[in-house]
Every structure is written in C-alpha cells, then in structure tokens.
Amino acid sequence: MGAPMGQRLLGAGFALTVWNRSPEKAAELVRQGAALASSASTAVREAEVTITMLSNGPAVTDVLTSGGVAEAMAPGSLFIDMSSIPPDTARRHAALLSARGIAALDAPVSGGVVGAAAGTLAIMAGGEVDAFVRALHVFKALGRATRVGPAGSGALAKLANQMIVGMTIGAVAEALLLAEAGGADPAAVREAIRGGFAESRVLELHGARMLARDFAPGAHATTQLKDLASALQAAAQVHLDLPLTREVHDLYQTFVREGGADLDHSALLLALERRNARPRNH
DSSP, X not given: OHHHHXXXXXXXXXXXXXXXXXXXXXXXXXXXXXXXXXXXXXXXXXXXXXEEOOSSHHHHHHHHTTTOHHHHSOTTXXXXXXXXXXXXXXXXXXXHHHTTTOEEEEOXXXXXXXXXXXXXXXXXXXXXXXXXXXXXHHHTTTEEEXXXXXXXXXXXXXXXXXXXXXXXXXXXXXXXXXXXHTTSOHHHHHHHHTTSTTOOHIIIIIHHHHHHXXXXXXXXXXXXXHHHHHHHHHHHHTTOOOHHHHHHHHHHHHHIIIIITTSBGGGHHHHHHHHTTXXXXX
16 A cells, blocks of 8 residues: 555655665656665655555564664654554554654554545544644645544554454355345345445445455455454453454454465455355355
C-alpha cells in the first residue's frame, strides 16, 4: 500500500523522499518524481514528516533502531507510523521518539490498495492532539483521519477494525456455504440480503471474491492472522476474553498452516469448505 500512498502525496504536491529495502519497489515513485534514498536514515535526515508503512511491529522497531531512523530524525519533526502493529509497540515507539524531541502518531489505515489509490483510506490516529493537527495536511491527501486517543490508540482501533473484518469474512463465508449446501443460489442469496442489516463492505467486496473464486491477495491471510493474534494479546493485557476473535484466529491459523498464506483473507472460505469436506478448485 505504500506505493499508491506515495503517489497520492506526490499528487498533492509534497516533496517526497522514499526508501525500501527492495529498491525496485520504489522505482515507480521515483519515475513520478520522488527522490530515492540509499538508506532509511538518509531518507529522514531532512524530513519534516516521516511516514512508515511496514509489515509488522518488529519491522518498524528495526527501522527506528537498527536502521538509524530515530537517531537521524530532527528534533521537532513528526513521525507517523501507518503500519498495523500492536498497541504496546506503538507506545514504546512514541516514548523512544518523545525522548528525542520528536512527535509521534500511530495511524494505521483501512481501505486496502483501492482506498490507498483513491485517497479514501480510513485513518485511525493515536497520539497528542498537537501532533494530529500537524499531520492533517498530510492525512488529507490519503483519506479521512480521526484521532482516537493517546499513543497506541490508533493501533488499538486498527485491531478493532481487523476483528470486525475477520469475523465478518467468516460470517459471509459460512452464510454462502450454507446457501449453496442447502440448494439455494449463493450469488442470488448475496444479492437478496444486500441493503438489509447484513450489508457491509465485506459482503459487497469479499462476498464477490468468494463467488468468483478470486483469491489473489489484496490483504494476505497472514496479515489477518497477525492482526487477530495482536488483538488477542491486547485483550489478555486488559483481562478480556474474546471468544469470537479467538475462534476466527484459530480458523486463520489452520488455514495459513495448511497452505493459505499467500491467498487473500477472503479465502477463509476454502478452509471452511475443507472442514466440511467440500473441496473446490481455486
């Protein structure tokens, strides 16, 4: 998602310096006017705002520490992490940067590659109010931003988002599976219930993926599993029992272990078909 987000920033007139550990992934942004840095620390040295969009919490920590980004950023600058990471990791990053005089926001997003390209991402920001206000002109190019609380709150909101997405994918998959097994046309069932209380973006988009058997990854099943695991970890820290989240987590864990890692998270349908001994080609 970093590439279309970078394109939105360039289109909004921002001067953009980019770095990726695989330089070829930044090539298109460079062709569109971005400067390519030789290292992460070089990329941020003169930046007023630094944005990270990485795979997980350890990757962000590694870039900040081993990659030299925290040390290279100028005091008074702003760090925005738009990755999906655990709330406690986001809080540690904010404390690390605050000690160096750098404001930080954890601001993960929802909307996928399509939303990133269209500039319609839902942005969930955690951090100080002043830092959020400073970031609004950047967020405006990317989507709709809401401050949801102090450091770590943005990451927590993203976990809430992923819980709802993961469980709704499971619900849609089970509903379509039941419709087909019972002799109804699952495509017609999906159409019939759209617009009622069951309507959702998951029913609209992922339901269509399931019907088309199109599981090329928009969001990988491994990413969904990672976020559900983080949600369970966060729940344990505040002594909450989340049985639905745990059940869907276990379904994704089995699916990934049995070969679904490189498929879209909507492919959870395949795991449910396998559980019910209904193999299908995909």
